[in-house]
Amino acid sequence: MGKYFGTSGIREVVNEKLTPELALKVGKALGTYLGGGTVVVGKDTRTSGETLKRAVISGLLSTGVNVIDIGLAPTPLTGFAIRLYGADAGVTITASHNPPEYNGIKVWQPNGMAYTPEMENELEAILESGNFRKAPWNEIGSLRRADPKAEYIKKALEMVHLDNSYTVVVDSGNGAGSILSPYLQRELGNRVISLNSHPTGFFVRELEPNAKSLSALAKTVKAMKADVGIAHDGDADRIGVVDDRGKFVEYEVMLSLMAGYMLRKFGKGKIVTTVDAGFALDDYVRPLGGEVIRTRVGDVAVADELARHGGIFGGEPSGTWIIPQWNLTPDGIFAGALVLEMIDRLGPLSELAKEVPRYVTLRAKIPCPNEKKARAMELIAQEALNSFDYERLIDIDGIRIENSDWWILFRPSGTEPIMRITLEAHTEEKAKELMEKAEKLVRNAVERA
Structure with a gap:
């Protein structure tokens, strides 16, 4: 995760970290990254949506990128419109399920998939450098409005x-x-x-x-x-x-x-x-x-x-x-x-x-300062591997150890200063026993990190 982009694009409290000035720069950075073409822009219903949308659009137009403004639009409609209009990218002004004081900027690829962390890192590097493409007066992008709902x-x-x-x-x-x-x-x-x-x-x-x-x-x-x-x-x-x-x-x-x-x-x-x-x-x-x-x-x-x-x-x-x-x-x-x-x-x-099997799932959050997360995860990995009797290990995102009748996932939060523990077992008793052991292990690792 970079300075601006988290697990789901940029998401911050409006007029604190997420300002129209930042939105303008994101528009310029995206336009510079694309080097031309067309971008679809939509927003959710938040009160701050219009100001941020217009700032992003201004940034894009200034780099010579054309913009299709689809106005108030759920994220799925933005994804659909990108493909419908053959655009080179899409932007949604949204903070998804966050409280109303938040808003965000999420960027989408031509195939409707969100930008990957690698692509976001490239955008962030351009944003940080301030080295934006400036289109001459006769090559400024064009703006049109469209409604893809029907x-x-x-x-x-x-x-x-x-x-x-x-x-x-x-x-x-x-x-x-x-x-x-x-x-x-x-x-x-x-x-x-x-x-x-x-x-x-x-x-x-x-x-x-x-x-x-x-x-x-x-x-x-x-x-x-x-x-x-x-x-x-x-x-x-x-x-x-x-x-x-x-x-x-x-x-x-x-x-x-x-x-x-x-x-x-x-x-x-x-x-x-x-x-x-x-x-x-x-x-x-x-x-x-x-x-x-x-x-x-x-x-x-x-x-x-x-x-x-x-x-x-x-x-x-x-x-x-x-x-x-x-x-x-x-x-x-x-x-x-x-x-x-x-x-x-x-x-x-x-x-x-009724046809879906039901198992016991437990979740816990353990406070952990962001700067301690990497070291704490190393310690958790060492400890978990020694103290649990498991059959498989998945380490693509945190650490998940599993047996035929239970699994535990240790994972640092991408948005808050906490470690998350999620586990599942076939019985309440087994789930509680595993959680007790897992919580102890994480608290210990955070202390030592």
């Missing part, structure tokens, strides 16, 4: 078909998904009830679509006797799902169900997930001809592996799914359409969810 819906309807109609409650959290997700569901032939669909930049619930933040959605699904509830974060790259009984479907269960459905839809193949995903996925997709590959945490790592292996489906246990047959941008809106198609083909979600 094209997005038309293309989605070519890939997803329902035989029946359903009642769907869509909770967009007052984020950018509110201008597209309910409309796609309606075009699929469903009766749609919209919650929190005011794209004002004032959020009424925590943006991450989890069990706690979606209590209103769960109640509405129950009260309206709806078939399913679909929810998104601020830029709708994530999906959270409530079943027909008004119960939030845990991320891991939903990930397994969708991976299984994609194998049924597209045939046997590879499923890509991250090192913090549990065994339920492997156990559920194996009989369906799926092979699970694990990679680093973050949508760009998942997209990268999907492209490399020609995978069928990729997803993180955070509700971030990538459907490669559609695009390499994480897309909670298209994912919502697929959830309906799965229900249409296989039956009610509450019944489907």
